[in-house]
Amino acid sequence: MTFSNTNSPAIIVEDLKKVFRKRSGFMKSKVTEQWALKGISFTVKDRETYGVLGPNGSGKSTLIRVLSTLLIPDGGSVEILGHTLPKDERWIRQNIGRVSVDAAFYKKLSARENLLYAAQLYGIKPGVAQKRALEILGRLGLKLKRFNDPLEEMSRGMQQKISVARALLINPPLLLLDEPTTGLDPKSRRDVQTYLEEIRKEEGTTIVLTTHDMAEAERLCDRIAFIAHGRIVAEGTADELKLKADTENLEDAFIKITGEKFNDEKEEGEEE
Amino acid sequence: MIERIFRPMWAFIFRDFHLNRRYFSWVLVFTFYAVVNSATVALIGVATNDFKLLLNLILGVVLWSYLAAMFSEIAQSISYERWEGTLEYTFMAPVSRLVHLTGVSISATGYALMRVVLVVFGLMLLVPFHLGGANLGGIMVVMIVASVAFVGLGLMAAVLPVMSPEHGGPATSIFQGLMLLVSGIYYPVKVLPTWLQPFSMFSPATYALKACRKLLGVDALPKGASFSSQLHGASLRDVLPELGILLIMGCVLIPLGLFIFNRAEHWAKKTGKLKRTG
Numbered sequence: 001m002t003f004s005n006t007n008s009p010a011i012i013v014e015d016l017k018k019v020f021r022k023r024s025g026f027m028k029s030k031v032t033e034q035w036a037l038k039g040i041s042f043t044v045k046d047r048e049t050y051g052v053l054g055p056n057g058s059g060k061s062t063l064i065r066v067l068s069t070l071l072i073p074d075g076g077s078v079e080i081l082g083h084t085l086p087k088d089e090r091w092i093r094q095n096i097g098r099v100s101v102d103a104a105f106y107k108k109l110s111a112r113e114n115l116l117y118a119a120q121l122y123g124i125k126p127g128v129a130q131k132r133a134l135e136i137l138g139r140l141g142l143k144l145k146r147f148n149d150p151l152e153e154m155s156r157g158m159q160q161k162i163s164v165a166r167a168l169l170i171n172p173p174l175l176l177l178d179e180p181t182t183g184l185d186p187k188s189r190r191d192v193q194t195y196l197e198e199i200r201k202e203e204g205t206t207i208v209l210t211t212h213d214m215a216e217a218e219r220l221c222d223r224i225a226f227i228a229h230g231r232i233v234a235e236g237t238a239d240e241l242k243l244k245a246d247t248e249n250l251e252d253a254f255i256k257i258t259g260e261k262f263n264d265e266k267e268e269g270e271e272e
Numbered sequence: 273m274i275e276r277i278f279r280p281m282w283a284f285i286f287r288d289f290h291l292n293r294r295y296f297s298w299v300l301v302f303t304f305y306a307v308v309n310s311a312t313v314a315l316i317g318v319a320t321n322d323f324k325l326l327l328n329l330i331l332g333v334v335l336w337s338y339l340a341a342m343f344s345e346i347a348q349s350i351s352y353e354r355w356e357g358t359l360e361y362t363f364m365a366p367v368s369r370l371v372h373l374t375g376v377s378i379s380a381t382g383y384a385l386m387r388v389v390l391v392v393f394g395l396m397l398l399v400p401f402h403l404g405g406a407n408l409g410g411i412m413v414v415m416i417v418a419s420v421a422f423v424g425l426g427l428m429a430a431v432l433p434v435m436s437p438e439h440g441g442p443a444t445s446i447f448q449g450l451m452l453l454v455s456g457i458y459y460p461v462k463v464l465p466t467w468l469q470p471f472s473m474f475s476p477a478t479y480a481l482k483a484c485r486k487l488l489g490v491d492a493l494p495k496g497a498s499f500s501s502q503l504h505g506a507s508l509r510d511v512l513p514e515l516g517i518l519l520i521m522g523c524v525l526i527p528l529g530l531f532i533f534n535r536a537e538h539w540a541k542k543t544g545k546l547k548r549t550g
Contacts, residue, residue, distance in 0.1 A: 020543070020544050021543070062544075065360075065544075065547075068360075068364050069364055069541075070360050070363060070364055070541060070546055071541055071542075071544060071546075072538070072541045072542045090366050090368075091366075093364055093365060093366040094366040096364075098361075098364065100360070102357060104356070104357035104358050104360065104361055105356070105357075105358065106287070106291060106356050106358060107356065108291065108294035108295060109287075109290055109291065109294060113286075113287075113290045116286065117283050117286055117287045117290075118283075118361070118365075120279050120280060120282060120283035120286060121280050121283045121362075121365040121366075121367055122280075122365065122366060123274075123275030123276060123279050123280060124275075124279075125279075150294065166361075
């Protein structure tokens with residue numbers, strides 16, 4: 001599966017807004033609004049890796065969920081691979097892969113069972129899916145003898161590699177990665193990053209990557225957006241951002257431009 | 273057609289089969305409990321030395337064991353996904369809700385059938401009764417037709433965990449309990465408080481039981497009938513009104529259940545309720 005129209009941007013987001021309303025108080029009569037996205041606009045070029053950097057609570061995961069068709073925005077427009085949301089929701093779902101920070105699987109099922117289930121949801125034959133899954137996992141450095149082990153017996157790094165394999169089973173033209181390497185050991189992180197570079201080179205996959213890891217962003221991303229409090233406050237290549245902030249490294253540039261630090265606030269507006 | 277409908281539908285059956293296999297000890301415990309619970313209820317009929325009561329109780333436990341298992345599997349399918357954290361991945365797959373929920377319903381029906389067969393075997397081992405003269409084929413037909421209506425109810429109940437991550441799962445049990453109360457599974461509806469009796473009209477189990485009692489021939493037995501009494505089960509023609517109502521209920525409840533589910537999914541996407549919890 002590839003996106004053939006290489007002249008068009010892969011993603012066009014204009015004035016995207018998302019608000020979460022929380023009810024509290026007597027009879028839940030008090031409504032408080034928390035804006036997760038306050039009018040975000042950006043464009044991702046075809047075959048580009050676009051990084052979204054921001055602290056927890058800045059709106060990164062909300063953005064990925066909107067692009068994944070899991071949240072309906074409250075304003076603005078989203079065009080993905082020439083198709084608009086929510087009109088072409090089904091087509092878009094068929095053509096995107098997503099990896100979230102938590103490797104969400106049926107923990108009692110084996111990697112094989114989880115991956116074959118996911119592949120069949122996308123209409124892929126089990127035989128074809130198994131062959132591709134083994135190939136991807138081999139390249140990610142997973143010992144293939146673990147393929148039939150339940151997920152609950154695997155480390156977080158192994159689970160996250162299987163999560164990457166699940167997203168890539170359908171060979172999607174667009175990959176949405178929400179902190180895919182958070183919590184991984186250095187070896188696993190490097191395996192995943194190397195593989196992402198390879199598939200981008202081989203398949204021309206467009207990637208949107210949210211991360212806290214400045215080194216990862218510099219290594220993988222063609223362009224980076226700094227997001228804070230639901231707004232994109234700066235955008236450019238890593239060098240352009242450092243130049244703009246007049247800093248030596250990307251983290252300092254982020255702090256200087258946004259006035260924020262990477263902290264552990266929960267995702268803004270979303271209920272736990 | 274195969275890629276868009278049948279393979280995704282099979283994916284849910286594949287998943288549920290392997291989940292049941294991996295959680296086999298749970299399946300075993302639940303089935304054991306269903307068998308023992310059914311036998312203890314039926315043995316009340318043996319203790320009273322009343323064949324009519326015994327058959328009414330056996331019919332109630334068998335039918336409820338089947339319908340409740342099927343309803344529960346469908347209604348709780350979303351709760352399981354929330355628990356495992358996979359709900360977002362299921363909902364972002366390019367699968368229509370009709371295909372998704374049909375797959376879940378087929379799987380739930382298979383699981384319920386397996387369990388009811390074991391319950392019947394258990395009853396045969398633990399409870400002295402005979403079914404000579406009963407229209408068992410007719411009872412099977414009624415159970416199949418009633419399944420359709422129960423699938424519709426299950427779809428409606430499955431909405432609850434979509435809407436409320438914390439309270440939706442337990443709420444489906446309340447829904448199921450209310451059906452058990454008003455349908456007259458172990459007693460005639462007329463013993464319910466007068467204000468509650470009209471609610472029995474809205475439960476498919478009421479009509480399924482009414483039809484099955486006729487087909488079993490239990491209605492024709494006198495109170496306190498001996499255990500050697502011969503049964504004279506009615507023919508399918510005699511239960512056509514009940515079958516008709518069950519069919520109409522199925523035709524209304526399944527599209528209605530899907531409609532409500534789709535609305536709830538839209539609401540959950542608007543409010544951010546699909547996000548993983550737990």
